[in-house]
Amino acid sequence: MLQLERIKEENKDILRLIGEVDASNSVLLDQSMQEILQQGATFLLIDGSQLAYISSAGLGVFMSYLDDFSEQGIRFAIFGLNEQVTEVFKILGLDRLIKIAPDKSTAITLGNES
Amino acid sequence: MIKNRSLPLGRISLLLAILVWLALVLVDLVRIFGMINNLDSGVSEEVTWILEILFFIFVYLVYRRIFWKNKQSDFLTLIWRGVSTGLFAAAAGLLTELIYLVLGESKIGTDPFLRNVFYHINFALTSAFLIFITLLWKHLILYQKNKQVVNQWQVFELSMLGALFFVFFNHNNFDYSFLFGLTILLIISILLAVNLKWIPYLNFKEKWKTLLFLFLIMGCAGVLFYRVLDSGNEGDLQINLTDNLFLMALFGFVFAYGLFSFLVTLFNLPTSSVFEQKLTEAINFQKLSQSIQPEESEEQVLDILLDSCISASFSDAAWIELNPKEQFKVKNPLRFLDESTRAELNSLIPQEHQSWVHGNTAELPQPQTIRLTHPIYKSALLLPLVVNKSILGRIVLIKEVKEGFNKEMISIIGTFARQACISVENHRLLNQAIENERYQEELKIAQRVQKALLPLHLDHPDSFDICAYSNTADEVGGDYYDTYQVDENHFVLIMGDVSGKGTSAAFHMAQMKGVFQSLIQLGIHPAEFMTKANAALSKCLERNHFITASIFEIDTVTHTFCHARAGHIPTLWYKATEKAAEFISIEGLGLGIVRNPTYKNHVQEKTFDYSSGDILVLLTDGILEGRNETGEQFGYDRIKKIVEAHHQKSPIHLQQEIIDSLHQFVGGYGMIDDDYSLLVVKFK
Numbered sequence: 093m094l095q096l097e098r099i100k101e102e103n104k105d106i107l108r109l110i111g112e113v114d115a116s117n118s119v120l121l122d123q124s125m126q127e128i129l130q131q132g133a134t135f136l137l138i139d140g141s142q143l144a145y146i147s148s149a150g151l152g153v154f155m156s157y158l159d160d161f162s163e164q165g166i167r168f169a170i171f172g173l174n175e176q177v178t179e180v181f182k183i184l185g186l187d188r189l190i191k192i193a194p195d196k197s198t199a200i201t202l203g204n205e206s
Numbered sequence: 207m208i209k210n211r212s213l214p215l216g217r218i219s220l221l222l223a224i225l226v227w228l229a230l231v232l233v234d235l236v237r238i239f240g241m242i243n244n245l246d247s248g249v250s251e252e253v254t255w256i257l258e259i260l261f262f263i264f265v266y267l268v269y270r271r272i273f274w275k276n277k278q279s280d281f282l283t284l285i286w287r288g289v290s291t292g293l294f295a296a297a298a299g300l301l302t303e304l305i306y307l308v309l310g311e312s313k314i315g316t317d318p319f320l321r322n323v324f325y326h327i328n329f330a331l332t333s334a335f336l337i338f339i340t341l342l343w344k345h346l347i348l349y350q351k352n353k354q355v356v357n358q359w360q361v362f363e364l365s366m367l368g369a370l371f372f373v374f375f376n377h378n379n380f381d382y383s384f385l386f387g388l389t390i391l392l393i394i395s396i397l398l399a400v401n402l403k404w405i406p407y408l409n410f411k412e413k414w415k416t417l418l419f420l421f422l423i424m425g426c427a428g429v430l431f432y433r434v435l436d437s438g439n440e441g442d443l444q445i446n447l448t449d450n451l452f453l454m455a456l457f458g459f460v461f462a463y464g465l466f467s468f469l470v471t472l473f474n475l476p477t478s479s480v481f482e483q484k485l486t487e488a489i490n491f492q493k494l495s496q497s498i499q500p501e502e503s504e505e506q507v508l509d510i511l512l513d514s515c516i517s518a519s520f521s522d523a524a525w526i527e528l529n530p531k532e533q534f535k536v537k538n539p540l541r542f543l544d545e546s547t548r549a550e551l552n553s554l555i556p557q558e559h560q561s562w563v564h565g566n567t568a569e570l571p572q573p574q575t576i577r578l579t580h581p582i583y584k585s586a587l588l589l590p591l592v593v594n595k596s597i598l599g600r601i602v603l604i605k606e607v608k609e610g611f612n613k614e615m616i617s618i619i620g621t622f623a624r625q626a627c628i629s630v631e632n633h634r635l636l637n638q639a640i641e642n643e644r645y646q647e648e649l650k651i652a653q654r655v656q657k658a659l660l661p662l663h664l665d666h667p668d669s670f671d672i673c674a675y676s677n678t679a680d681e682v683g684g685d686y687y688d689t690y691q692v693d694e695n696h697f698v699l700i701m702g703d704v705s706g707k708g709t710s711a712a713f714h715m716a717q718m719k720g721v722f723q724s725l726i727q728l729g730i731h732p733a734e735f736m737t738k739a740n741a742a743l744s745k746c747l748e749r750n751h752f753i754t755a756s757i758f759e760i761d762t763v764t765h766t767f768c769h770a771r772a773g774h775i776p777t778l779w780y781k782a783t784e785k786a787a788e789f790i791s792i793e794g795l796g797l798g799i800v801r802n803p804t805y806k807n808h809v810q811e812k813t814f815d816y817s818s819g820d821i822l823v824l825l826t827d828g829i830l831e832g833r834n835e836t837g838e839q840f841g842y843d844r845i846k847k848i849v850e851a852h853h854q855k856s857p858i859h860l861q862q863e864i865i866d867s868l869h870q871f872v873g874g875y876g877m878i879d880d881d882y883s884l885l886v887v888k889f890k
Contacts, residue, residue: 114879115706122750144837147880148705148752148827155799156750176839184754184773185795185808 093117096124099139104200105131108139113150122153129157134166137199141172146180158189171199216271223264230257231326234445238318255373258447261330262370265337273341281346281404282412285419288335288342292426295331299433302328322445325437329447332430336456339423343463349404362394362459369452376451384451391455392462399466410478413471420468427460483518487618490514494625504630505536508591511626512601515589516541518622519615521603523547523583528599543604551586551604554578559588571597573620575611584608589619593627593634649681649709656682656712659719665691669762669890672699673857675865676883677828683881684711685826686718690726695763698726701885702755703774703826705796710751711881717746718753732757732770733811736794740772740809744801752798756824758887765889767822770811772797775825778842780849782819787849789842790814820889821860823849828882829864832872840871857886 094117095110105128113121128136138154154170161168169191173181181187193199237249276284302324309315348359369387376384408416434448434457493510512526523543526536540548559574571590578586585608589601601623605611656678666672666689674687684704691697702718704711721742725735735757743753754774760767769777773796776789795808823845832840845864852863861884872878 115708118706118750145831147831148703148754149707149750152705152750152752155752155796158799159801183775184752184799185793186799188795188808189799 094120096120098124098128104135104137105133106137106139106196108142110142112145112147113143113153114145114147115149118147118149118153121150122156125153125157129160129164129166135203136161136166136168137196137203138168138170139172139196140170140174140177143173143177146177148184151180151184151186154190155186167203169193169199169203171196216268216275219264219267219271223261223268226257226261226264227326227330230254230261230447231323233257234322234326235319238322238445242318252374254445254447258373258450259370262333262337262452265334266341269334269338269341273345277345281408282415282419284342284345285416285423288339289419289422289426291335291338292423292430295328295335296426296429298331299328299430303433325445326447328433328437332434332448333453335426335430336453336460339427339460339464340456343398343459346404346467347398347401347463349401355401358394358398362391362398365391365394366452366455369455372451380449387451388454388458391451392458395455395459395462396466398459399463402467402470405467405471405474406478406481408471408478409482410475413475413478416471417468417475420464420471424461424464424468427457427464431457487514487518490517491622491625494622494629496629503534504633505534507626507629507633508536508599509538511591511622512541514622515601515603515619518618519587519603519611520605521587521610522606523551523604524602526599526601529597532598551578551580551583551602554580555586555588555602573616573623575609575616577608578604582606585610587611587616587619589623591623591627591630593631598627598630652709652712653678653681656715659716660686661688665689665697666887667691667695667697667762670760671857671888671890672886673861674883674885675861676881677878678707678881679828679879680708682709682712683707684715685828685881685883686715686722687824687883687885688719688722692726692729692759695761697760697762699758699760699822699824699885699887700726700755701774701824701826701883702753703828703881703883705750705752705754707879707881710748714747714751714753718743718755722755731811732759732768733806733809736770736772736797736809737806740797740800740805741803743797747798752796754796754827758822758824760887764815765817766813766815768811768813770794770809772809773799775827775830778821778823778825778845778849779814779816780821780823780853781817782821782853783817785850785853787821787846787853789846816889818889819853821849821853821857822885822887823860823864824885824887826881826883828878828880829868829884831880832868832878832882834871834873840868844871857888860888861886 093111094113097108097110099106099108107124107128109121125136157168160166170181171193172195173192178187178192181190181192191199191202193202233249233253237251237254240246240249273284305324306315306321314320344359348355369391372384372387405413405416434453437448490510491514494507494514508526512524515521516524521541524541525543525548526539528534528536543551555576559576571592573590574588576586576588578584583604583606585605587603589603591598591600603611603619660674660676664672664674672689676683676685676687678685684707686700686702686704688700689697690700700722702715702722704714704718721739725738725742728738730738736755739755747753752773755772756769756774756777758767758769758777769790769792771777771790771792771794773794776791778787779790780787792812793808793810795805800808825845829845830840830842844867848864848867849860852860855863864884868878868882
């Protein structure tokens with residue numbers, strides 16, 4: 093089960109993931125990301141504080157946008173991930189490509205650095 | 207046996223009937239001779255009665271036989287036989303009259319013996335006619351019989367049997383007992399005469415024929431009855447066979463049922479078209495409800511539907527149009543009109559109903575009646591065809607009268623349409639099921655092919671033991687492992703995992719195998735191997751897919767292994783010297799994530815020394831992420847503890863230990879929703 097919530101804050105778009113991302117619902121995540129980008133987002137934050145689990149298919153969604161983010165200069169960060177999910181990002185090596193922060197304010201600071 | 211017993215029965219009865227009749231004639235002539243000459247002929251009148259009864263019984267048997275043989279014939283054929291018998295009997299009667307008219311008061315004309323012979327002939331024919339018609343009526347009365355009717359008929363038959371022997375009691379006197387018996391039999395006849403279920407099943411033309419036939423039968427009966435009464439009044443005829451309760455009751459029954467049938471058929475004439483219509487509708491409905499065979503087309507169903515709708519609504523013209531999205535066409539979409547008229551009429555249908563064809567409306571449409579402003583055609587009925595919540599098309603029925611479609615028509619047509627749509631839907635579901643079956647077969651083949659991609663035999667020297675296991679979440683999966691012997695002392699172990707699962711993962715797994723097998727030939731070191739693999743796989747992986755991999759290059763001489771990890775689950779290394787296991791920590795990014803040459807900055811390789819008794823356990827994330835019913839993951843620690851606890855076991859047993867623990871942990875309610883693989887190496 094995956095629930096997606098979109099919050100607009102000044103120049104930032106926050107996408108909150110609630111539940112689990114797996115092969116069956118990673119398409120929903122992809123759609124939401126695409127919508128946000130099409131609407132001209134410049135600073136995208138993923139709120140993963142209520143994300144219980146992410147499968148490789150879910151990671152693939154984030155991964156597929158990395159080029160778009162760097163090409164279009166979109167700031168992107170993920171925050172609030174629990175230990176287990178953070179571990180999944182780290183093992184794959186995505187922590188070196190995506191800014192992963194413990195909380196929102198750190199994520200904003202990290203995002204602004206680039 | 208049956209043939210021997212049953213076949214000649216009719217002929218024997220006929221023969222006996224004729225013999226009995228001849229005996230009757232003879233006996234009666236003897237009796238008349240005695241009466242005229244005032245001699246005692248020695249033959250009592252009881253003999254006549256017995257012979258008469260026997261005659262009736264044998265005639266009855268003859269005709270019963272005929273009916274039994276022709277029970278499959280339709281009503282009209284049987285009634286016609288009755289008519290012909292009646293006409294013959296009546297003609298014979300009238301001929302007798304004519305002969306006597308010609309003979310006049312001549313000697314032969316007044317001869318009592320000749321007169322008696324004629325009388326007996328007429329008696330025989332009349333009896334035969336009456337018995338035949340009675341059996342015919344029985345056949346008609348018992349059409350679609352129920353128990354009550356059968357019982358009524360049995361009562362009637364028993365009463366008639368009684369009437370047959372009544373003559374012994376009554377001695378052929380026309381007295382009150384005779385009248386009483388006749389009245390009772392007539393009442394039973396009238397009660398039976400209400401069983402007329404056969405009439406509605408005749409069509410209009412058959413009803414007219416039936417009316418004519420019934421009229422003829424009653425006419426013949428009338429003539430014969432008149433003659434019976436007439437001859438009874440003739441004084442010079444001392445033998446009276448016809449003033450008999452049985453015969454009179456037969457007359458009554460024949461008249462009563464004939465009259466009822468005649469009247470009911472007559473009054474049924476105007477409504478017979480309705481009954482026929484209902485029958486046609488029932489047949490059409492049955493045709494529509496027969497599911498289409500896979501090789502037949504949906505078009506045939508729609509064809510039947512269109513014709514059924516026209517006949518049910520008496521439409522003057524009609525057409526069927528299909529949703530343009532549908533893939534098939536109806537060859538003859540028009541009925542009783544040409545394309546230009548159709549276009550003209552179609553333009554008269556209000557715009558709001560036109561959208562049906564395209565299936566845009568959210569709500570499912572109902573049949574709609576529409577008034578047309580056209581010189582010939584005045585009203586239309588739009589009948590939408592809905593299959594599986596989408597509009598297949600519609601039928602437009604056109605009539606030349608205003609408001610030509612009533613509620614009953616719309617309801618029956620609606621039922622037709624629904625039934626046809628169910629047929630079409632069933633047909634589609636069936637095809638889909640067949641298609642699915644085919645896909646299942648294809649998947650099984652894919653599964654077999656993919657299994658063959660994993661090595662059957664794992665290359666290894668005597669210096670270490672190895673075993674591997676792989677299981678997929680779906681039919682096919684994205685996990686891969688392999689071994690390769692570079693030279694005498696160098697062996698390569700590799701394990702890979704495509705992101706996601708199922709068919710797409712399986713295709714990428716095949717590509718991965720190709721790339722890995724090629725690169726392994728180059729004899730390059732792990733980090734370079736990963737960099738080159740990344741470059742190759744970046745070109746063939748979909749944008750949102752990646753692969754994780756682990757590679758070990760083992761040197762059995764120096765007792766070292768060089769290892770690189772590309773985003774893969776860290777390998778568990780049990781060190782015999784420390785009696786503890788740990789996950790090898792080394793940096794490395796998954797393959798296909800960074801699709802440019804900078805990837806080489808994201809991967810490392812490291813060489814480790816191993817000693818005898820050390821164990822390497824390569825895993826994919828499916829094992830770690832196996833979850834129990836509370837959602838807890840199997841995780842790293844459990845595997846570590848299992849390996850530490852069972853390090854003394856051989857690779858194959860250790861592997862089984864891990865798999866068993868995983869299944870035990872997951873239990874019946876949890877799940878392993880991913881492919882999972884294991885590769886266990888134990889150094890000697």
